[in-house]
Amino acid sequence: MAKFAKLSFKKDELNKELAGFFKGMLEKGAVDAVLVPMAQPKKGVRLALVTSPENAAKVDPFAPVAAVSGAKIASSLTSRPSGRKVAMVLRPCEIRAVIELVKLKQVVLDDVLLIGVDCYGRYENTDFAKFQEKGGTSESFLENAQAGKTATQDVDIIGACKICEFPTAEGVDMRLCAIGSGSGTVFIEAVTKRGEEALEKSGLKPGEVPAGRDEAVKKLVAGRTEARDKKFEEIRKEVGTFEGLADKLSACVNCYNCRVACPVCYCKECVFVTDTFRHTGEQFMMWADKAGMLKMPNDTLFYHLTRMTHMSLFCVGCGQCTSACPNGIDLMPLFRACADKTQARFNYKAGRSVEEEQPMAGFKPDELVEVTGQVK
Amino acid sequence: MSEFEPKIVAFFCNWCTFTAADLAGTSRLAYPPNLKIIRVMCSGMVDPKFVLKAFLNGADGVLIGGCWPGDCHYINGNLKARRRVALLTEVLKQYGIGEERFWLRWIAASEGNMLREIAADMTAKLKQLGPSPLQNIAQMAL
Numbered sequence A: 001m002a003k004f005a006k007l008s009f010k011k012d013e014l015n016k017e018l019a020g021f022f023k024g025m026l027e028k029g030a031v032d033a034v035l036v037p038m039a040q041p042k043k044g045v046r047l048a049l050v051t052s053p054e055n056a057a058k059v060d061p062f063a064p065v066a067a068v069s070g071a072k073i074a075s076s077l078t079s080r081p082s083g084r085k086v087a088m089v090l091r092p093c094e095i096r097a098v099i100e101l102v103k104l105k106q107v108v109l110d111d112v113l114l115i116g117v118d119c120y121g122r123y124e125n126t127d128f129a130k131f132q133e134k135g136g137t138s139e140s141f142l143e144n145a146q147a148g149k150t151a152t153q154d155v156d157i158i159g160a161c162k163i164c165e166f167p168t169a170e171g172v173d174m175r176l177c178a179i180g181s182g183s184g185t186v187f188i189e190a191v192t193k194r195g196e197e198a199l200e201k202s203g204l205k206p207g208e209v210p211a212g213r214d215e216a217v218k219k220l221v222a223g224r225t226e227a228r229d230k231k232f233e234e235i236r237k238e239v240g241t242f243e244g245l246a247d248k249l250s251a252c253v254n255c256y257n258c259r260v261a262c263p264v265c266y267c268k269e270c271v272f273v274t275d276t277f278r279h280t281g282e283q284f285m286m287w288a289d290k291a292g293m294l295k296m297p298n299d300t301l302f303y304h305l306t307r308m309t310h311m312s313l314f315c316v317g318c319g320q321c322t323s324a325c326p327n328g329i330d331l332m333p334l335f336r337a338c339a340d341k342t343q344a345r346f347n348y349k350a351g352r353s354v355e356e357e358q359p360m361a362g363f364k365p366d367e368l369v370e371v372t373g374q375v376k
Numbered sequence B: 001m002s003e004f005e006p007k008i009v010a011f012f013c014n015w016c017t018f019t020a021a022d023l024a025g026t027s028r029l030a031y032p033p034n035l036k037i038i039r040v041m042c043s044g045m046v047d048p049k050f051v052l053k054a055f056l057n058g059a060d061g062v063l064i065g066g067c068w069p070g071d072c073h074y075i076n077g078n079l080k081a082r083r084r085v086a087l088l089t090e091v092l093k094q095y096g097i098g099e100e101r102f103w104l105r106w107i108a109a110s111e112g113n114m115l116r117e118i119a120a121d122m123t124a125k126l127k128q129l130g131p132s133p134l135q136n137i138a139q140m141a142l
Helices: A014-027 A070-078 A092-103 A125-133 A138-146 A193-202 A213-238 A242-248 A257-261 A281-291 A300-314 A320-324 A331-345 B017-026 B048-056 B077-093 B112-129
Strands: A003-008 A033-039 A045-050 A086-090 A112-117 A174-177 A185-190 B008-013 B035-040 B061-066 B102-106
Touching: A003 A014, A003 A193, A014 A033, A014 A138, A014 A185, A014 A193, A033 A070, A045 A070, A070 A086, A070 A092, A086 A092, A092 A112, A112 A193, A174 A193, A185 A193, A213 A331, A242 A300, A257 A300, A257 A320, A300 A331, A300 B048, A300 B077, A320 A331, A331 B077, B008 B017, B008 B048, B008 B112, B017 B035, B017 B061, B017 B112, B048 B061, B048 B077, B061 B077, B061 B112, B077 B102, B102 B112
Parallel strands: A033 A086, A086 A112, A112 A174, B008 B035, B008 B061, B061 B102
Antiparallel strands: A003 A185, A033 A045, A174 A185
């Protein structure tokens, strides 16, 4: 049975209260370090790895921004583990990517206390700066989002978040709950035994259960799911052909930022930057001769289609690809719509569970008979 | 006007399907010349990139031939190939290249006759279907 601790805060003191919670965990040795979104000196919020309790003062876990996917940071911190206990405060999409990376042996959760933050969505990095300039804070964001309003006069949450049906994190030890928690209140939920121990050590007392949470989450998920299906329909109409796909990607310059930003593009070295694709001048000339011309840089469609076969089974729809594109291509709907199909074929959902085997990691003699249609 | 002749890139496993093609040849079983056969050691080594590149370079169809389940020279390469083909089919289907252009078939070393049938069948179906939708795409779009 999950336990909730209520955290009431006065105006402008949400982060102060949350800092107290993390400070308590560090001081009492519940963990040795906390990876948590932290305010930068003037503006911006980034993840920080905090080991000393007094440095927890500027935490901002509900900040609607994720300039880099925390799943990649989790991989840096644990793929060659430190042996020290770390609490990781991540968004639901980052947690789902972490779950995929665990299966790819690129994240090790043995010494990790996973804390999922309730997520109403995030702004683009540059939009978040505008939001802060106009005096926006996590508190103001949460208050508006709870009332169903994520947009301000200047900015709105990214497309990926608008169609994300996972506002809460699963498979975590604890949750920071803000959805439906009411004004001036957030809740800290201990989900697992490990979470309960950490909550106890932090000094917070379990008690009141957030009454409006389940209902609010349900409503949010229903709205987002509807928006998602509409988006899928739109994108499938737009890129239902190779011509459509080529049009969609016409601004691509082969910079490969989308795969650098992608938390589940798992290859240690991307084949597109290896010698396999370092061709000789003679080779390029041969290709040009064959068709009379060759677009340069070449292999744009090839790259994106290859990426789809690699990452679409693990795509969690975080939208980092769109955020990373220097030429403004909205890649997220393209990859998510593709992922929707490929994951459905194998009855697989990225980020659902660490227990579920990744589709390309196994095989059975008597499955997928329809592929060949042959029976001996 | 001459009839449309589809270009089929065929990846045949060394141990079964390629041997079957050899058998068809030595048995004088004629099959359509539309197949451009590439011998690979196992259907399980056909990287999805090979298939994508074939289509992007203008193939009208891709045929992967492997050993029947249980007969793989490398124990289970063909079963891995099957999952990969299912995955790649789902990707390609969304942009207009469906199962009818991308085949995986089990053809044993002794099945020269079946190889002929499948080659003829695929060629005929692709003739009906016409050129690959990628043929219409300008070089500048790739």
